[in-house]
Amino acid sequence: MRTFKNVVCIELDFDIEIEPEHWSNMNIISKNLTDFNERFKTDFIVNYSVDDYFFTPLEDESNELLIWFLEGVPELLSFAYSPTMSSYEDLDLYLNNRRKELKYVFSKEMFENFQKRYIDYAPLGFLEKPDAIYIKSKLTDMILDHSLKYKF
Incomplete structure (x- = not known):
């Protein structure tokens, strides 16, 4: 089983086979969130849903820094797949x-x-x-x- 730092995905926990695009999404967001956490001295973790391709907070949904990071995820992935x-x-x-x-x-x-x-x-x-x-x-x-x- 492969895991990504700072990203939780239920399908990975149960060894459910997922599309390569999901692996790529989690890899990109994991790298960028790790960098973000290092810069801000935080330890945010996000949940990834393969059903809707969406990253959401795992815990504190009201943290402004985490919300700011998550608001940039669609642009980041759009850029990556352009x-x-x-x-x-x-x-x-x-x-x-x-x-x-x-x-x-x-x-x-x-x-x-x-x-x-x-x-x-x-x-x-x-x-x-x-x-x-x-x-x-x-x-x-x-x-x-x-x-x-x-x-x-």
């Missing part, structure tokens, strides 16, 4: 989504959390190394530029 994932169009779409998200950061605490989550970060589990380096560099520059413009 046939043009390595195109600059898709890479820049990901960066533009972070830029839009940054526009809604109105407090020092929110900005600190945004920095913690995205400085030196690129989605894990599916990008080629040059694409990950591109996103890390552009995303970090975007955040640093923002910090110079806005003093919270």
Whole structure:
């Protein structure tokens, strides 16, 4: 039986055969949630349902950090399965989504959390190394530029 760090799936507990896509989903989210947990010093665990392809909190459903992570899961998986994932169009779409998200950061605490989550970060589990380096560099520059413009 194969397991994924920070992801619980009932089918895995009972050795029920599942489609390769589910393995991939759990692998991608496990890697990204592990990184998230390390950055925020948390120990979030999520449940994965193969019936509806949905990740949900295993316990504390009201934790704002966990909700923030889970809100990004559909975009992350959509990016991972895009046939043009390595195109600059898709890479820049990901960066533009972070830029839009940054526009809604109105407090020092929110900005600190945004920095913690995205400085030196690129989605894990599916990008080629040059694409990950591109996103890390552009995303970090975007955040640093923002910090110079806005003093919270």
